[in-house]
Amino acid sequence: MDRMNALETFVAAVDTGSLNKAGRAAGVTQSAVSQQIKALESLFDQELLRRSPQGVRTTDSGQIVYQHAQKILNNYKSLLDEIDALSGSLHGTMRISVSNFLGRMIVGPALVDLNHSYPELDLVIKIEDRRVDVVRENYDLAVRTGVLGDTDGISRKIATLDTILFAAPGYLDQQGAPTCPDDLARFKFIHINEHTNVARIPLEKDGTTTEVAIPVGLITDSPELLKQAVLRGAGLTRAPRLMVEDQLQDGTLVQVLPEYRVTSKDIHLVYPRRSAMNTRLRLVAQTLCKALAAYPFVTVLTDFSDPG
Numbered sequence: 001m002d003r004m005n006a007l008e009t010f011v012a013a014v015d016t017g018s019l020n021k022a023g024r025a026a027g028v029t030q031s032a033v034s035q036q037i038k039a040l041e042s043l044f045d046q047e048l049l050r051r052s053p054q055g056v057r058t059t060d061s062g063q064i065v066y067q068h069a070q071k072i073l074n075n076y077k078s079l080l081d082e083i084d085a086l087s088g089s090l091h092g093t094m095r096i097s098v099s100n101f102l103g104r105m106i107v108g109p110a111l112v113d114l115n116h117s118y119p120e121l122d123l124v125i126k127i128e129d130r131r132v133d134v135v136r137e138n139y140d141l142a143v144r145t146g147v148l149g150d151t152d153g154i155s156r157k158i159a160t161l162d163t164i165l166f167a168a169p170g171y172l173d174q175q176g177a178p179t180c181p182d183d184l185a186r187f188k189f190i191h192i193n194e195h196t197n198v199a200r201i202p203l204e205k206d207g208t209t210t211e212v213a214i215p216v217g218l219i220t221d222s223p224e225l226l227k228q229a230v231l232r233g234a235g236l237t238r239a240p241r242l243m244v245e246d247q248l249q250d251g252t253l254v255q256v257l258p259e260y261r262v263t264s265k266d267i268h269l270v271y272p273r274r275s276a277m278n279t280r281l282r283l284v285a286q287t288l289c290k291a292l293a294a295y296p297f298v299t300v301l302t303d304f305s306d307p308g
Helices: 003-016 019-026 030-044 060-086 100-117 169-175 181-186 223-231 241-250 279-293
Strands: 049-052 055-058 092-098 121-127 141-145 154-167 189-192 198-205 208-220 237-240 254-256 261-271 298-300
Touching (some): 003 055, 092 100, 092 279, 100 241, 208 223, 223 237
């Protein structure tokens, strides 16, 4: 029995709650996963997992094995990374989830360049706007903006994006351009990913913050559709300035209430556990921070040179 491989399979089964999912992640059958778990149970002479139609969960003995297996696997990965670092090379596979806007504009190109510099480092990049659980879904890293939602992973804020309210000039001409926050109540707000009838947007001026309520007229999970809806005069919205700067410059979009500051949007890295911040992950994090720092309207908070 390959004990390291068996421990890795066991941890995957516990993290996903499923032998089938653990098998798919490892590229083996469910029966092969079951055989590895049984081999571990024979090795420790203990039942490690209890199986049910809802999935698998650890016994008391299984929880102890799980906790130690995580440490063993992470230490082993760190060992490989440090050995690789001596030769200036990194290898292995990293599964990364990133939102559409960041993925296509900043993160994706930066990771492609990184892959060119480290050809033995295999990157699997998923561009998706849903909130992933890095632990349950077996991701090494997720890059997300705004609210993270529930996750068992560790999050770290690395940067902020300047955001603005904006609309098409024709829509403002039709509705009458707002001159103060209270005027926004007669507009329609285009929301992304948030199912609510009213958008509450904090606006700051001269040290005073005012939260305004804007009726929601359209909800989408696509940043591109959000932009198209605004361009077609369906309403106004809030988004990172970087996403629409070209349209602001050519006049196809107009900033709304430019004298007011809209709350910035946070950028987080989310990874499975703090000890997972190994050499590979740190290299990716440093690459992303450097790429973000090259753009206007982005404030980078760390370069990941410290071990936090």
